[in-house]
Amino acid sequence: MMDLEVLQRNILSRVTANASRLADACPHVAKNGTYDDERIDWWTSGFWPGMLWIAYDLTGRTLFRDAAWPYDERMERRFLEPNRFHHDVGFQYLPTAVIKFKLTGDEDARRRGLFAANFLAGRFNIAGGFLRAWNEVSDPTAWNRNNAGWAIIDSMMNLPLLFWASEELGDPRFRHVAMAHADTVLRRFVREDGSVAHIASFDPATGAFLGWIGGQGFGPDSDWSRGAAWALYGMAVAHRFTGVTRYAEASRRIADFFLSSLEENGVPLWDFRVVPREGEPPDTSAAACAASGLLELAEALPGLAGRAYRDAAIRLLASLDAGYARWDDPADQALLRGATGHRPAGQNVNVSLIYGDYFFFEAVAKLTGWERRIF
Numbered sequence: 035m036m037d038l039e040v041l042q043r044n045i046l047s048r049v050t051a052n053a054s055r056l057a058d059a060c061p062h063v064a065k066n067g068t069y070d071d072e073r074i075d076w077w078t079s080g081f082w083p084g085m086l087w088i089a090y091d092l093t094g095r096t097l098f099r100d101a102a103w104p105y106d107e108r109m110e111r112r113f114l115e116p117n118r119f120h121h122d123v124g125f126q127y128l129p130t131a132v133i134k135f136k137l138t139g140d141e142d143a144r145r146r147g148l149f150a151a152n153f154l155a156g157r158f159n160i161a162g163g164f165l166r167a168w169n170e171v172s173d174p175t176a177w178n179r180n181n182a183g184w185a186i187i188d189s190m191m192n193l194p195l196l197f198w199a200s201e202e203l204g205d206p207r208f209r210h211v212a213m214a215h216a217d218t219v220l221r222r223f224v225r226e227d228g229s230v231a232h233i234a235s236f237d238p239a240t241g242a243f244l245g246w247i248g249g250q251g252f253g254p255d256s257d258w259s260r261g262a263a264w265a266l267y268g269m270a271v272a273h274r275f276t277g278v279t280r281y282a283e284a285s286r287r288i289a290d291f292f293l294s295s296l297e298e299n300g301v302p303l304w305d306f307r308v309v310p311r312e313g314e315p316p317d318t319s320a321a322a323c324a325a326s327g328l329l330e331l332a333e334a335l336p337g338l339a340g341r342a343y344r345d346a347a348i349r350l351l352a353s354l355d356a357g358y359a360r361w362d363d364p365a366d367q368a369l370l371r372g373a374t375g376h377r378p379a380g381q382n383v384n385v386s387l388i389y390g391d392y393f394f395f396e397a398v399a400k401l402t403g404w405e406r407r408i409f
């Protein structure tokens with residue numbers, strides 16, 4: 035039986051050790067327990083400072099606040115140079131600028147969060163009703179060239195930046211964009227059985243739907259497990275901000291498919307429909323994100339229904355803790371092993387990924403009573 039207080043203590047002691055070990059780095063991938071240092075404009079740069087802000091909110095210890103403080107300013111500076119910011123600015127600015135503003139009232143952080151919301155809203159394709167994924171690709175041989183009409187499931191987790199901006203400014207424009215995109219995701223990505231597509235392609239000029247692309251999943255008709263987790267969580271959050279039941283219903287359908295597709299050890303493979311399955315790696319980052327999303331879904335549903343999703347989240351976290359955490363190795367910088375970044379490209383397979391660590395910590399914090407929300 036997992037003891038949540040002990041688990042949170044283990045996590046906090048690793049975050050404390052990392053606050054000096056990782057210093058001002060942008061960790062993304064750890065192989066054998068040692069994190070790399072990515073660029074500040076990469077989509078994963080918000081997760082480590084996000085862990086520091088959660089740790090600060092839980093403990094009040096200023097060492098966490100001081101370590102997290104500079105990240106949103108560094109992101110803002112990077113916007114003035116050639117950069118790789120895209121549809122994932124929500125992943126970068128919600129766990130930095132926006133939470134910093136909520137916790138400290140820092141007006142510069144608020145301005146940066148609103149700037150990022152404007153950048154994200156500016157990616158909306160009115161003809162197709164979707165937020166554009168990624169940026170222009172100059173390499174004519176790249177798999178993702180000609181992507182002006184692409185939308186991806188990951189974007190669901192960036193919508194809270196738009197919902198927050200509407201609330202902050204008392205201006206519904208951002209919320210209109212977020213709901214239009216979420217409705218396109220409902221129509222084009224979420225299947226009847228609760229599985230989801232990764233990429234939908236539209237004609238960027240007319241908005242006509244062209245078809246699905248496998249992307250980070252096994253194929254156009256498969257179910258990339260981290261994409262499913264992004265959708266499960268993102269739909270639950272869209273419901274929290276809007277009260278619109280179709281979003282909670284979609285989250286529930288996705289959750290049911292996710293939970294019925296786990297391996298015997300309670301953790302998903304990187305794609306629920308990969309064939310053959312033998313020897314395929316797990317993705318613990320999908321499990322961690324789904325666990326935190328299930329806790330949001332549980333909040334949306336009354337009585338026993340909500341209770342069942344909360345219990346499912348606890349079971350996921352217990353499987354991760356039992357099978358993929360290394361608390362007995364103080365040199366390990368990561369919280370979880372067994373995460374998979376991009377299996378079709380052979381990138382970051384069976385490693386530690388900072389977003390897996392982030393959502394693991396976030397979910398455990400929610401269960402121990404942390405009430406603030408980043409996403």
Ligand code: GLY
Pocket residue numbers: 077122188250260375
């Ligand atoms: N947002 C990209 C991923 O989930 O790998």
